[in-house]
Amino acid sequence: MCRHQFIVGLIVSARFAYGLNFHSFGNEFEYLAKELNESSVMSDSAEIKASWLEQPLNHFDTQDNRTWMMRYFERHDLWKPDKPVYLFLGGEGPASPVFLKTGIMYDLAQETSGALFIAEHRYYGKSKPFEDLTADNLKFLSSRQALADFARLLTTIKSKFANSKIVVVGGSYSGNLAAWMELIYPNLVDAAIASSAPVLAKLDFYEYLETVSENFELHGPVGCWDMIATTFTNYEKAFESNESIIALKKQENICDSCDMTKPQNKQLFFLEKASAFMYRSQYGNPRNIKEFCDSNFTSNFRQMDESSLLWNGKSECYSYDFDDMINIVKQIDWYTAWIYQTCTEFSYFQTSSSDKQPFTKNIPIELYYTMCTKLFGPDFDETRVNTGVRDSNILYGGLKPNVTNVVFVNGDMDPWSKLGILEDLSYKAPAKMISRASHCRDLFSDRDDDPEELKQARIYIKYLIKSWIGEGEYRRP
Numbered sequence: 478m479c480r481h482q483f484i485v486g487l488i489v490s491a492r493f494a495y496g497l498n499f500h501s502f503g504n505e506f507e508y509l510a511k512e513l514n515e516s517s518v519m520s521d522s523a524e525i526k527a528s529w530l531e532q533p534l535n536h537f538d539t540q541d542n543r544t545w546m547m548r549y550f551e552r553h554d555l556w557k558p559d560k561p562v563y564l565f566l567g568g569e570g571p572a573s574p575v576f577l578k579t580g581i582m583y584d585l586a587q588e589t590s591g592a593l594f595i596a597e598h599r600y601y602g603k604s605k606p607f608e609d610l611t612a613d614n615l616k617f618l619s620s621r622q623a624l625a626d627f628a629r630l631l632t633t634i635k636s637k638f639a640n641s642k643i644v645v646v647g648g649s650y651s652g653n654l655a656a657w658m659e660l661i662y663p664n665l666v667d668a669a670i671a672s673s674a675p676v677l678a679k680l681d682f683y684e685y686l687e688t689v690s691e692n693f694e695l696h697g698p699v700g701c702w703d704m705i706a707t708t709f710t711n712y713e714k715a716f717e718s719n720e721s722i723i724a725l726k727k728q729e730n731i732c733d734s735c736d737m738t739k740p741q742n743k744q745l746f747f748l749e750k751a752s753a754f755m756y757r758s759q760y761g762n763p764r765n766i767k768e769f770c771d772s773n774f775t776s777n778f779r780q781m782d783e784s785s786l787l788w789n790g791k792s793e794c795y796s797y798d799f800d801d802m803i804n805i806v807k808q809i810d811w812y813t814a815w816i817y818q819t820c821t822e823f824s825y826f827q828t829s830s831s832d833k834q835p836f837t838k839n840i841p842i843e844l845y846y847t848m849c850t851k852l853f854g855p856d857f858d859e860t861r862v863n864t865g866v867r868d869s870n871i872l873y874g875g876l877k878p879n880v881t882n883v884v885f886v887n888g889d890m891d892p893w894s895k896l897g898i899l900e901d902l903s904y905k906a907p908a909k910m911i912s913r914a915s916h917c918r919d920l921f922s923d924r925d926d927d928p929e930e931l932k933q934a935r936i937y938i939k940y941l942i943k944s945w946i947g948e949g950e951y952r953r954p
């Protein structure tokens with residue numbers, strides 16, 4: 478549980494993974510797979526092939542002839558000649574074929590006799606140009622390079638599906654990529670779904686915790702918000718003297734060896750504690766929030782489990798040691814890779830700098846800057862992060878990307894929606910805000926307990942896509 482809270486807290490993004498105990502966490506699709514394993518969907522025995530495409534290491538330097546192998550999955554049994562091709566863009570995790578068996582893209586393919594593809598993002602899963610993720614090797618990890626990879630794959634696909642319209646789909650970071658594919662390679666893309674896409678890169682993403690705060694205020698029981706504020710204020714007080722730190726360590730089962738007087742360790746503690754609330758905003762619903770904040774608040778909130786990244790199994794305690802955390806991150810490839818992207822392109826650093834939240838002010842942006850320099854070296858400092866954010870917004874247009882045939886979907890409970898497009902850019906670039914929905918929920922297929930508003934949103938999204946690719950005569954069965 479906590480492991481994922483931690484991830485949500487530190488980087489969030491497309492962390493569908495949170496809240497479940499499985500081994501290769503960090504894989505948004507695997508979370509889906511787990512959830513869907515329980516339904517009949519996964520009994521679909523369609524043949525799904527893993528394929529490989531040789532890609533240049535650097536699309537923007539013709540002198541560099543190094544290459545690597547990109548993985549993708551494909552499914553053709555639903556396809557009829559000249560019918561559409563759907564490509565799900567992988568994000569910051571291994572690609573898995575789940576979305577070839579269920580989800581809005583699969584539903585669209587069924588309804589329009591489409592072929593289905595999922596492409597893995599460079600540096601994630603099995604699509605690794607390098608085994609060793611040193612800063613030097615990570616130089617070729619960027620959204621711009623990933624888009625060029627996807628463009629090359631689409632060119633290959635188009636050579637076989639010459640008369641097919643192309644639809645790209647993505648969620649969270651890969652939702653950005655879906656919109657940006659249309660922006661940078663308009664000739665390769667006919668329509669796109671950008672789900673919960675934080676298209677605006679932002680240095681200090683303080684709005685994240687503000688949204689968490691709003692959700693607990695709005696959906697929590699009376700007194701919930703005050704209870705959170707009191708709990709965090711008490712934590713803060715606990716750091717005021719060495720005696721109370723000792724008491725806190727006992728109460729929270731923090732390892733003796735972990736020096737909680739170090740500012741970064743303290744900050745990590747607050748981040749971890751806030752993550753429980755962040756997760757419930759990002760992936761939850763009003764009911765989860767209400768239940769979490771009920772009379773059992775303290776025990777709900779303190780409940781930790783041993784799958785946490787911060788759990789020290791040998792000593793049976795939690796370590797909030799920042800340097801230990803950095804070493805753990807270094808051992809997890811996708812995690813290192815994604816943090817590299819935040820340090821060099823998007824930041825998205827979730828801080829407590831806003832006054833409009835109950836989590837105190839103990840999660841400063843400096844914590845993240847330190848993370849960047851400790852992981853990748855002194856060059857990856859505040860200036861570097863700043864430059865990366867500025868360049869991304871110039872390249873992609875921030876909240877005003879110049880795109881057509883892209884639908885931007887967000888859930889109003891999702892803190893990421895604060896960096897997304899919430900109002901129509903134009904008739905051909907509409908926004909859809911789904912009330913009481915969380916992160917990327919529209920990418921799933923309908924479930925019985927989904928709110929009507931979410932089901933209606935999916936119908937609308939499918940209608941838009943079909944109308945943009947000339948499949949308008951198809952209606953939902």
Ligand SMILES: *[C@@H]1O[C@H](CO)[C@@H](O)[C@H](O)[C@H]1NC(C)=O
Binds near residue numbers: 540542543
């Ligand atoms: C790649 O480029 C290097 C020089 O930049 C050259 O020596 C080498 O033969 C090239 N390899 C291939 C396969 O073209």
Ligand SMILES: *[C@@H]1O[C@H](CO)[C@@H](O)[C@H](O)[C@H]1NC(C)=O
Binds near residue numbers: 719738
């Ligand atoms: C608290 O402990 C730290 C080291 O853990 C020490 O440097 C500091 O002097 C102590 N402060 C007080 C007030 O005892």
Ligand SMILES: *[C@@H]1O[C@H](CO)[C@@H](O)[C@H](O)[C@H]1NC(C)=O
Binds near residue numbers: 771772773
């Ligand atoms: C609080 O927790 C206890 C024991 O875990 C449980 O029996 C009880 O139903 C919980 N109360 C609520 C309101 O969920």
Ligand SMILES: *[C@@H]1O[C@H](CO)[C@@H](O)[C@H](O)[C@H]1NC(C)=O
Binds near residue numbers: 663879
């Ligand atoms: C937007 O893109 C279109 C072509 O796709 C181009 O003609 C137009 O000038 C662009 N607008 C801006 C503001 O860049």
